[in-house]
Amino acid sequence: MKKPVMGIMGGTFDPIHNGHLIIAETVSNLYNMDKVLFIPSGDPPHKQNLKITEKEDRYEMVKYAIAGNEKFSISRIELDRKGKTYTIDTVKELNDMYPEYEKFFIMGEDAFRQLKTWKDYEKIFSYTNILIVTRSFNMTMDIHKGFDDFCSKIYVTKTPFIEISSTHIREKVEKNQSIRYLVPKEVEDYIKRNKIYINLENSNKNNL
Numbered sequence: 684m685k686k687p688v689m690g691i692m693g694g695t696f697d698p699i700h701n702g703h704l705i706i707a708e709t710v711s712n713l714y715n716m717d718k719v720l721f722i723p724s725g726d727p728p729h730k731q732n733l734k735i736t737e738k739e740d741r742y743e744m745v746k747y748a749i750a751g752n753e754k755f756s757i758s759r760i761e762l763d764r765k766g767k768t769y770t771i772d773t774v775k776e777l778n779d780m781y782p783e784y785e786k787f788f789i790m791g792e793d794a795f796r797q798l799k800t801w802k803d804y805e806k807i808f809s810y811t812n813i814l815i816v817t818r819s820f821n822m823t824m825d826i827h828k829g830f831d832d833f834c835s836k837i838y839v840t841k842t843p844f845i846e847i848s849s850t851h852i853r854e855k856v857e858k859n860q861s862i863r864y865l866v867p868k869e870v871e872d873y874i875k876r877n878k879i880y881i882n883l884e885n886s887n888k889n890n891l
């Protein structure tokens with residue numbers, strides 16, 4: 684019998700935006716996913732020097748953003764883990780929790796290009812496939828290069844090119860510009876209500 688399929692969408696989500704949601708919905712359809720799990724990062728090692736919004740705020744925004752989509756759910760496994768959070772620990776844990784699922788860890792091309800700097804990156808492939816989605820017009824053809832041993836575990840999907848990033852959203856809020864249609868209405872309201880991003884420190888800028 685065919686295994687159920689799960690997408691894993693990890694991110695800082697500072698804040699979650701329509702780019703994340705469109706990507707998740709697109710791949711969920713293309714790969715007949717039964718479930719897409721959004722995992723807000725706890726203390727991401729690659730963003731140590733950057734000021735990140737309070738984790739409970741990032742969690743709430745994801746919760747609001749995915750409400751109403753019966754395939755989307757959220758996990759606290761990284762938020763509740765002490766210390767730095769590494770993807771290898773997350774996919775291992777997910778594999779224990781959902782052994783019956785075929786898994787696809789979804790990541791933008793920009794994130795994939797950093798993969799070799801991640802802790803035990805080779806072991807990640809023991810627990811999940813990786814699904815790379817387009818983040819620019821010119822996704823290069825050689826994206827698999829250097830990953831010869833893992834080719835069968837790497838999927839590349841041309842998704843609509845969506846020029847939205849959390850960095851741009853934070854900057855727009857700080858400049859008092861509209862973020863309407865870039866994030867779901869509930870996320871926009873949450874940001875306003877809680878006065879997030881109105882006074883960015885330098886370190887909070889340009890995370891992309």
Ligand code: ATP
Nearest residue numbers: 694695696702790791794845847848849850890891
């Ligand atoms: P920041 O600007 O703060 O880095 P971001 O927009 O890149 O934020 P992240 O939370 O860092 O968002 O991204 C989580 C995952 O979603 C990463 O794998 C990233 O590549 C992917 N992603 C984010 N935005 C897009 C987009 N517009 N198109 C495709 N993938 C995206």
Ligand code: MG
Nearest residue numbers: 793848890891
């Ligand atoms: Mg990013």
